[in-house]
Amino acid sequence: MNGMQKVLVVDNGERAPDSALSAELAGMGYASVTTPFEAADDVLALIPSPAAVVLQMPLHANGSERRRFLELATRLRKTLAASRTPVIVTGGVSGAATMLQHELTTRAVAAAEL
Template sequence: MNGMPKVLVVDNGERAPESALSAELAGMGYASVTTPFEAADDVLALIPSPAAVVLHMPQRANWAERKRFLELATRLRKNLASSGTPVIITGGVNGAATMLQNQLSVKAVAAPEL
């Protein structure tokens, strides 16, 4: 992949063009790698230091699916705490781009100068 910072997007595997975050992330200067929930850990192991992990929970998820996403978020936040990688849960495309921009801007501002 190119030199753009990468964001891992985890979803339930059902992707509709109107709910894709890749265009919003590209507009903010990020490359995105989208993976289904079940492969999240494997794909995360292949991406060195992602800028963020976005859990894209379906808007109409039932309680069991919401619980799976929340448990994954808790585990990833614990595992990624030392690197400062934000784990962001979105429930659809409405407002997701703004939330991502806010979260990723905070990280960029807080990053140490090289």
Template sequence: MNGMQKVLVVDNGERAPDSALSAELAGLGYASVTTPFEAADDVLALIPSPAAVVLQMPRHANWSERKRFLELATRLRKTLAASHTPVIITGGEGGTATLLQNELNTRAVAAAEF
């Protein structure tokens, strides 16, 4: 598992089996670490260079929860800008891993051109 790129998945702590992103990411060759919103900064400090950070907002989040996720995304984008680590917000629907794969492939191609 150490050789796999790691993706940090941040959610609200309520995980439904049908919205588990870890299996989808594993199928694409990524290891994932899932943490509740409140522990995101602590867990991020333990992962030296994540391939990406995915903020998995609950499907039925109210305005205050959406605002929390958006504020975290803004702060993480600033913090991780130097390492070019993508911060992706999802609404808990399927297809997140595909979105992530597309994002990482686009960045890899762009980096290779320089």
């Protein structure tokens, strides 16, 4: 992939054209790598320093699926804490790009103050 910062998007593997974050992320200047939940750890090993990780939980996820996504978020936040990589959980595209932009802007401001 090119020199753009990468955002890892984790979903349940069921992708509809209207639920892809890739266009919004590209518009923000980020390349996205989308992977199903089960492959998240393997793909993260290939992208050692993503700009962010977005867990795109299905809008109509049942309790078990929600729990899986939230447990992964907790684990990734611990794993990525040293690099200050934001881990964002969202229920679809709506608002995900805005949340990501807020997190990345906050991180950039905090880094500039150090």
